Amino acid sequence: MSLLDWKTIYNRPEKTNTPEYRLDFYKKEKDEYVLTSNVKSEYLKLKNAEKKDQTYIDESQRIVYCAVEDFDYGSIRKAAAYSIKEIKKYGIDNIWIDDIEMKSAAAEGIIFTEFKYDFLKKKQESEKNNLHLNVDSFKARAQNIARFLTMTPPNLMTPTLLSNYMENIVHDLNLNINVEIFDQAEIEKLDMNLFMSVAKGSEEKPKLVILSYLGKTQSKIDKSLDFSQNSVKITDTTEYDIIMVGKGITFDSGGLSLKPPKSMFDMKGDMMGAATIFGSLLATAQEELKVNVKVIIPICENLPSGKASKPSDVVFGRNGKSVEILNTDAEGRLILADGLNLAEEFSSKMILTASTLTGAAIVALGNEYYAIYTNDDEIYNKINIAGEKTADIGWRMPLNKKYMKLMKSDVADFANVGFLAGSPTAAAFLNEFVEKKEFVHLDIAPMLDCDDITVFGKKFGGRPCSMLYELLKLLSL
Ligand code: BES
Ligand code: ZN
Ligand code: ZN
Numbered sequence: 001m002s003l004l005d006w007k008t009i010y011n012r013p014e015k016t017n018t019p020e021y022r023l024d025f026y027k028k029e030k031d032e033y034v035l036t037s038n039v040k041s042e043y044l045k046l047k048n049a050e051k052k053d054q055t056y057i058d059e060s061q062r063i064v065y066c067a068v069e070d071f072d073y074g075s076i077r078k079a080a081a082y083s084i085k086e087i088k089k090y091g092i093d094n095i096w097i098d099d100i101e102m103k104s105a106a107a108e109g110i111i112f113t114e115f116k117y118d119f120l121k122k123k124q125e126s127e128k129n130n131l132h133l134n135v136d137s138f139k140a141r142a143q144n145i146a147r148f149l150t151m152t153p154p155n156l157m158t159p160t161l162l163s164n165y166m167e168n169i170v171h172d173l174n175l176n177i178n179v180e181i182f183d184q185a186e187i188e189k190l191d192m193n194l195f196m197s198v199a200k201g202s203e204e205k206p207k208l209v210i211l212s213y214l215g216k217t218q219s220k221i222d223k224s225l226d227f228s229q230n231s232v233k234i235t236d237t238t239e240y241d242i243i244m245v246g247k248g249i250t251f252d253s254g255g256l257s258l259k260p261p262k263s264m265f266d267m268k269g270d271m272m273g274a275a276t277i278f279g280s281l282l283a284t285a286q287e288e289l290k291v292n293v294k295v296i297i298p299i300c301e302n303l304p305s306g307k308a309s310k311p312s313d314v315v316f317g318r319n320g321k322s323v324e325i326l327n328t329d330a331e332g333r334l335i336l337a338d339g340l341n342l343a344e345e346f347s348s349k350m351i352l353t354a355s356t357l358t359g360a361a362i363v364a365l366g367n368e369y370y371a372i373y374t375n376d377d378e379i380y381n382k383i384n385i386a387g388e389k390t391a392d393i394g395w396r397m398p399l400n401k402k403y404m405k406l407m408k409s410d411v412a413d414f415a416n417v418g419f420l421a422g423s424p425t426a427a428a429f430l431n432e433f434v435e436k437k438e439f440v441h442l443d444i445a446p447m448l449d450c451d452d453i454t455v456f457g458k459k460f461g462g463r464p465c466s467m468l469y470e471l472l473k474l475l476s477l
Pocket of ligand 1: 446
């Protein structure tokens with residue numbers, strides 16, 4: 001099957017000869033209009049600017065005035081996104097932003113809001129994205145790639161196709177990322193039994209994608225694993241700053257513990273953890289950050305069939321621990337468990353996972369914050385800084401072994417579900433598979449829906465791709 005033309009999402013328009021308009025941001029304080037520039041604007045008074053999302057265009061001065069709630073990253077990003085409709089009405093296609101601080105936020109807002117998913121509709125003369133900016137944001141473009149991968153329907157984003165997209169995107173963008181794709185036989189040789197216990201219910205074969213980026217030396221590794229002997233050998237001895245493991249369930253029906261129909265609608269997005277991590281690596285390689293990053297992505301479908309795992313099956317994980325699968329819908333933690341155990345075999349101080357892991361995280365946090373689980377204060381602080389920098393913030397939740405007692409099993413080391421504290425129990429479960437390294441788990445299920453539709457679209461906004469990129473940047477310093 002051929003791949004959709006993802007480049008139309010990624011590429012940015014060239015500069016044209018049409019007049020350049022300056023983007024300026026204003027805040028109304030009493031009757032004063034405070035601007036990011038030091039222009040005194042009578043124009044705004046004339047227009048009697050009021051509401052928070054109002055954009056005014058002064059054609060004589062060629063200035064687009066965007067209203068903001070505050071002069072911070074999130075407000076500027078939002079105001080820039082909101083201004084686009086008005087800007088297009090005037091046929092403006094060259095934008096100039098002066099203020100250095102605001103540039104990146106405004107670019108991100110515009111790049112996000114211009115994201116359109118119209119690959120599968122009858123081709124109409126759809127409005128093209130023709131807005132040229134004097135500033136770019138690779139992290140925003142990369143997040144749009146994550147959104148594209150997440151939004152593409154599951155029949156067009158099978159495990160094979162997702163791995164093909166990853167390879168194709170890295171190749172076409174000519175990035176210094178090593179892509180390795182392993183098939184079912186190799187996954188079995190790696191003893192990833194928990195991963196296979198989910199994958200085996202589907203006709204579609206699972207894939208394991210490993211991406212390696214060596215920014216410190218700008219070199220490439222040869223191979224991560226060697227399958228030529230009886231047992232698999234780890235051949236990559238690079239010291240990584242971080243290894244990221246992403247949940248790549250391309251469709252989650254729940255398996256035999258089948259979800260009700262409505263709960264299945266969004267489950268093509270159950271690979272957003274994989275997509276956001278992938279996006280952050282794209283931007284990192286594009287910007288040539290001096291950081292070494294490895295990414296491990298187990299990819300499969302979770303479907304019911306005669307071959308699917310049955311509730312109460314017991315499976316031994318790659319680390320030898322036995323798990324009673326009481327609920328086949330708690331599949332993310334199973335594929336991640338083996339992914340984490342594999343990650344432990346490479347050299348790095350830290351492992352991070354991102355996954356749309358539990359509905360319970362949405363109950364706890366709504367669509368406002370993703371859940372952060374870690375016992376490492378230093379990395380927590382970095383995530384916080386990266387979150388503040390990109391207005392893409394998470395909320396810390398408890399990572400504690402105590403929760404394991406809710407997952408006692410009569411027959412195995414533990415079960416895959418507890419019946420209280422859905423998100424913290426899932427986190428504690430994952431932590432059972434990380435022994436040697438610092439561990440961070442982001443439950444990003446809350447990010448599947450979006451609060452701010454103008455900026456991120458209705459669903460599958462690809463958060464926190466931008467934050468992850470900033471985190472990698474902090475690790476590169
Ligand atoms: N992919 C879901 C979690 C999810 C639900 C993400 C809704 C986004 C929106 C996950 O695999 C799942 O089904 N989790 C179960 C766990 C339960 C069986 C313990 C859930 O959250 O209901
Ligand atoms: Zn599930
Ligand atoms: Zn899932």
